[in-house]
Amino acid sequence: MASSEELSTFLQGVERRAFKQTVYAVRDEHVALDIVQDSMLKLAQKYPDKPAKEYPMLFQRILQNTMRDFWRRQKVRNVWTTLLSSFTGNKDDGDDSWDPLETMDVGDERETPSSQLESSQTMQLIERAIEKLPPRQREAFILRYWEELSVAETAEAMGCSEGSVKTHCSRALHTMAALLEQQGLSSEYLGVKS
Amino acid sequence: MSTDNTNHQNPEQLEAQAKQIAGLLDDRAQRLSMRTLKQLEDGRARAVKAHQQNAGVSVNTDGTLSQWVAWVDHHRLAFAGIVLAAMIASFVMMQNFQTSETSDAFLLGADLPPEAFVDRGFEPSLNRHTNI
Numbered sequence: 050m051a052s053s054e055e056l057s058t059f060l061q062g063v064e065r066r067a068f069k070q071t072v073y074a075v076r077d078e079h080v081a082l083d084i085v086q087d088s089m090l091k092l093a094q095k096y097p098d099k100p101a102k103e104y105p106m107l108f109q110r111i112l113q114n115t116m117r118d119f120w121r122r123q124k125v126r127n128v129w130t131t132l133l134s135s136f137t138g139n140k141d142d143g144d145d146s147w148d149p150l151e152t153m154d155v156g157d158e159r160e161t162p163s164s165q166l167e168s169s170q171t172m173q174l175i176e177r178a179i180e181k182l183p184p185r186q187r188e189a190f191i192l193r194y195w196e197e198l199s200v201a202e203t204a205e206a207m208g209c210s211e212g213s214v215k216t217h218c219s220r221a222l223h224t225m226a227a228l229l230e231q232q233g234l235s236s237e238y239l240g241v242k243s
Numbered sequence: 244m245s246t247d248n249t250n251h252q253n254p255e256q257l258e259a260q261a262k263q264i265a266g267l268l269d270d271r272a273q274r275l276s277m278r279t280l281k282q283l284e285d286g287r288a289r290a291v292k293a294h295q296q297n298a299g300v301s302v303n304t305d306g307t308l309s310q311w312v313a314w315v316d317h318h319r320l321a322f323a324g325i326v327l328a329a330m331i332a333s334f335v336m337m338q339n340f341q342t343s344e345t346s347d348a349f350l351l352g353a354d355l356p357p358e359a360f361v362d363r364g365f366e367p368s369l370n371r372h373t374n375i
Contacts (some may be wrong), residue, residue, distance in 0.1 A: 053291050053294050054293050056290065056291055056294050057287060057291045060287045060290060060291075061287060064283045064286070065273060065275055065280075065283070066268075066269065066272045067315040068272070068275065068279065068283060069268065069271065069272040069275075069286070078279070082279065082283070082286070085283065086282070086283075086285075086286030086289070086290075089286050089287060089290035089325060090286070090289060090290050090293055092290065092293035093290040093291065093297065094293050094294075094297055094335050097294050097297040171267075172267060172271050175264055175267060175268070176268075176271070179268075190261065193261075194258075194261040194264070194265040195265040195268055195269065197265075199247070219254075221261075222254075222257040222258065222261055223257065225260070225261070226257055226260060227251055227261075230298040232337060236280065241334055
């Protein structure tokens, strides 16, 4: 069983990445913060007796499930909003359609020196490409390459087979490469030797 | 989504690119605003507090006490059995104590001196004399 100190250390190490991953998925900082905080609480409340080594996988699974819950609620809300707006004929309810660009500048509040401008723009293009990935591909890509989970762990976190994970990852890699090439970012530009 | 998925890179190159991108994303994730970091810290503190409440009072840094409280929580029947056994044992001990206390009072309150009860030959001698 993990101690509270181990839980705190684990969450401290993972919270920033979890937040960014959630922002890419839900495209709203406030919602992302709620989801991450909710996931942290669920991990602490539901699995107090689990050893610390199981936390990475458990947390990812909780995070992904909490995001799915959010999408489900959002879907129901959208249905009701559409129904109600069709009755009332109110045309000012366009707030639900997100503009991904509105949330692109997370953590970019500080002054960026001119030497860092190019890399900042590159990052924005990469983040935009990740946001454009289909949800399951993005999930597989993030878990496999960012969280560095194994195929088996990713499959467990995503609730699918290992074969599906490999398929999602392969498609995600090809889609990302194509999207980045469209933006003028070749693999050589990113430092990958051919 | 209309993206051209046919690109000239082989799987190794694509994986290397993915790892490169993951590294860049990791760098990016370290540059969050102070407000966001504070909110994440608050969330973490709430989670740790909930963990302490769920796992019991965690006094030791190695979580020893937490483990014990968690064991009690998960083995309630066994814990109830242990408590019951302890109560029965303490009751029996109290009974024994009270018995010895009564016998002490009897010895001290008797007409004969206490030494008479210690002397093993006294009772047979008394019986002999009373039979006569």
